[in-house]
Amino acid sequence: MLRSRSRQLAVVVALVLMLVLNLWLEAHATDLAAAGRRGMYAQNPNAFAPHPFSFAIWLPIFVGAIGFTLFQALPQYRANPVLDRVGTSMAAGYGLVALTALVALPLSNILVALALLAMVTALYAARGCDAGAGRWLVRAPAGLFTGWLVVATTLNLCQLLTSQGLVIDARLAALLMLGAALAGQDIVRRSGEPAVAVAIIWAFGGILAAHPGEGQLWAAAGIGLLVLAARFQVHRPIAPARPPVAAGP
Secondary structure (H helix, E strand, O other), X not given: OOOHHHHHHHHHHHHHHHHHHHHHOOOOOOOHHHHHHOHHHHHOOOOOOOOHHHHHHHHHHHHHHHHHHHHHHOHHHOOOHHHHHHHHHHHHHHHHHHHOOOOOOOHXXXXXXXXXXXXXXXXXHOOOOOOHHHHHHHHHHHHHHHHHHHHHHHHHHHHHHHHOOOOOOXXXXXXXXXXXXXXXXXXXXXXOOOHHHHHHHHHHHHHHHHOXXXXXXXXXXXXXXXXXXXXXXXXXOOOOOOOOOOOOO
């Protein structure tokens, strides 16, 4: 685990690499229509692929990453053991996502899966950051990034399988959506961070928008939404009991 100054510097460097490689060096990084048609998305179409507008989620993800990076770099948070644990994993996740801009299938699948593992680790380490700036600049950015990587890992796997000749139809895509919802539910339960579910629900909306006529996808999205909502209900904090009213004389 990186400590103090090394952790602060590592997060900054990893963030810069991620932004440079995924935005400045990608010709269509901010062109959502082009992003949805280029490369493996155009070559390997499948029923799990979302509408191009879904990739707009990278904007809040990158903004959250910048917010976390600036927060953890402040001098007063240099010697912070929680941020040392979170920052080490976040730096690894940012670096791995940066490298995906340089490689193709199947290596990109491995990098995205490792990035997901790193971000989940960071999110679990941030469970103590449940108030104030820590809640919104540490946990929420990690949760949003993690939720999107749950779907991105599945999407990249679909791209790889499609490139090998397997047809990912609506039935299989629906099963994968349910799997993503269950995975997200478990991460939300363990981390207590609802931003994970927000990213997954956004991705489901993108899948439905790309395949509006597929009833199986609509059913899977509805069930997945209920699964995530049930998790929120079950783990909602219980309000403390009111003290008994004192009896009169």
